[in-house]
Amino acid sequence: MSQHFDALETRAPHLREADLMAALPGQVAHAKAHAPALTALLADVNAASVNSRAALAQLPVIRKTELLERQKAARAGGGSVFGGFSALGFGKAMPRVFASPGTIYEPEGTRGDYWRMARALFAAGFRSGELIHNSFSYHFTPAGSMMETGAHALGCTVFPGGTGQTEQQVTAIAELQPAGYIGTPSFLKIILEKAAEQGVALPSVRKALVSGEAFPPSLRDWMTERGVAAYQCYATADVGLIAYETSAREGLVLDEGVIVEIVRPGTGDSVSEGEVGELVVTSLNPDYPLIRFGTGDLSAMLTGPCPTGRTHQRIKGWMGRADQTTKVRGMFVHPAQVAQIAKRFPEVVRARLVVSGEMANDSMTLHVETEHATDALKSHISEAIRDITKLRGEVVWAMPGTLANDGKVIEDARSYQ
Template sequence: MTESRFARLRSIQSHAYEAAPAIRAQFDAAGLRPAQLGDAGDLARLPVFKKDAMIEQQRLAPPYGGFLAAPSAEIERIFVSPGPINEPQFRGEVDGLGFGAAFAAAGIDSSDVVLNTWSYHLVPAGLLLDEGLRSTGAAVIPAGTGGSEMQAKLIRDLGVTCICAATAYFVTLAETLEQAGHELPRDWRVKSALLGGEFGDWMGKRRRLEARYGLRTFSVYATADFGLIGFERDAQEGYEIHPDRIVQICDPVSGSPLPIGEPGEIVVTTLRPGWPLIRFGTGDVAMARALHDDGSVAHISMLQGRVGQSVKAREIFIYPRQLEDLAIAVPGIQRAQASISREGHRDCVTLRLALQDGIDPGSVTEPAQQKFRELSRLKADRVEITSSAELTAEAPLVRDLRQ
C-alpha cells in the first residue's frame, strides 16, 4: 500500500504542479518537487496550509484560489461552505467522497431505509452522505434539516432502519415519538444511527442512547474540504483513515509530525486528482494511535478539540477536551480548568477544580493530578479548589495568564 499510495500521490501532484498555481507555490516555497515525495517524511517538508489561507486565496483568485487541477467542464457540483470556501465535486465521484466505505463498514446495505437529516443546502454534508448511502444499495429519505414532527412521523411510516443526524437532533426525534405515545425501541425499526460528534463524554452518551433506544451508533471524521477522512470499524474507538487520505498529526506551530499518543493538529493530504489539497491543516486536534509503514497515520483517536482552543505550556499543548475528560474520570469533580502562568522563566500549571456538594477536597486532589498528567503529559504545579459559582460552565477550560 505504501508504494502504491505515494506513487499515486507523486502522479497526482506532478499534474497539479503544472495545472494548479497554488499547489506549485506550496512546493516552490519548500524547495521541493512532487517527484521527491517518497514517504510521510518527505511530505512533512511542505508547510501546513491553513483553512484561513484558503479563504484568502479564493478571495484573491476566485473561484477556487488556484487549487483546481481539472478542467471546469468536469465539475458536477459546487459546494459553498462557511468562510466562504468554494469546493468542487467532479463527475464520476459516486461514493460520496468516501462515505460509502464508512456506511459499508457500519453494515448498511440494500435492506436499509435511511433518514438523512443533514443539510442539502449549499454545504456538502447532505449530498455526500446521500451518495455514500446509495452506493451501499440503501434507500435514502432526503429529509435535510428541520421539521422534527414530520421527520419523526416518517421514521414510523416508512420503516426507517438508520438515522443520520446530529446527536442532539437524534434525541429530539426520539423524544418527539415518545411524546406522541410511542414506546421505544418497541415502536420503531431503527437499528443504527450515524451521529455527529460532541466533546465531553460523548462515547458514554452514545452507550446510553444505544441502551435506551435499542440500536447501535457509529460516527465518522469528515470535513467539507475532503469528504470522509476516517471512520469507525469493529467498535474500535477512534477512526480508521480512509486509504485515499494521507494523514499526519502535527505540532500546531511548527507543522512537524508528532509521535503516537501526543495530541496535535490533523493534517491531511488527499489522493483526489481534481482537488489535490496537500498538507492541509484541518484545525482539529487528535492523537495518532497507529502508523502505516510510510510514517503516515493509520488510526486516530476521537477529536480532542480545536487548535485555537489550545494553550502551550512547557512545550506541550493543553487542550480543553483533556479538562472535560478529567472532570468525567475523577468522581466528585464538577468542572476543571487549567491556568498557565509564568513564574520567573518557568511555565506553571494550576489545576482549578470545582467540586460537587459534600466532596472532601483531599479525596480528589491526588487523583486529579494523576489523571491530568496521564491526559496531558504535564505535571500540575498546584491544585486549587474553587466554587462552581466562580468556575462556571461558561469559563474557559484552559486559561493563559502569561503576559
C-alpha cells in the first residue's frame, strides 16, 4: 500500500518550486481579472513578472482584519458579501456559503475536494472504503464540509455527527463502527471519556484527524494510550488545507496547493528559516484567489525533509497569534509601527517592544538587537519611537540573536491585577 497520497508529495524540491512559480503569474492575473478587490489592490502589478518568491514578496499582505473590513464596507454599500475577493457569484458555481467569526463569509466552489483535505486524511491513515465519524460543525463554519468533501474525494463514507449530544455520538460510533474520527481533539477526548463512563467499547476508532484547536503532546499521548493514533492538520476557512501531520510527527508538511511564507509580524518581510513569524499564504484556488493572505497565526519553517519521504517544506505548527496590537496610555501601538521604527536604522537587526508596569501607569521599552550601540543611535531611535507611536519609550541594547525567537514584536508584560 502506498505511503503517499500522490506523486506530488515526493517531487524533487526544485521541481515543486518551479511548478509553483510557473502557476503564480496565472493566478495573479486571474485574481486581477475576476476578483474586484484584487483588481484594485494589485492595479500596478504586472502579473507576468510575479514569477518568483522575491517578486511575490513585493506584493501587499492582505491580513484577515483587512479582509473583514473590506467585506463589511462592501456589504454596507450594497456590494458583494465577499468584499470583492471571490471570483464566483451565487448560483450553480457556488453551492454553499459559510461564515466565520467576525463575520467573514467564505464561498465554496464545486470542484471535488475543494478544500484539499484528502491529503491530510490520507496522511492520518484513512483509506478508500472506510466509514468516518465527522464531528466538526456542519452549520455556519465550513469545517464539517471541508472534511466531508475531502473524505468523499478519498473514497470514504461519512457519518455527519456534528457537535454536541455526546451520548448519541457514543451510541452512533458503537453501532456504526467507523474506522476513525474527525473533529476537535477536545471533543474526541470527551467522547472517549463518556464511552468509558458508560462502559461502552469503541474498538473501531483507531485513528483520527483533529484540528480547530491546539493539540498538545500530552493529549496526543493520552489518546495513544487508549488505542487512537490522532494526527493534526492546519487549515483555515479562507484558504483550506495549509499543512498536515504525518506518521513521523516532526512538524507539519505543507500542502501542495498553496505557497507559504513566514514574515515578520506587521510587515511583509520574510524572516530567516527557523525564525518565528506570521504565516502568509498564497492560494492557487481560482474560485477564491487570495494572494499573500496573512493568516494572523505564528509559525516557523523547519529544516530538511519529512522522514516519511514527503519532500515539501515543514512548519512547526500553530505557535500563537501574530496580531499583537496593544493599547498604551490610551494609544494603540501596532507591530507595523515597531517594524517602521526598526527600518529607519540599518544598524538595527531586530526589535521587540515590551510594555510593562500597570494599566494607566505603563511604560514602553524597545529592546534592540545591534552591534553598533551608541548614545547617538539610542537618541535617534527614541525620537523615532515618539514620532511614530506618539508615545515615549526607552531603548535597551541587545546583542544580535539574543531576543526570544517566539514571533513577538510587542510583548505585553503589564500587571492586570
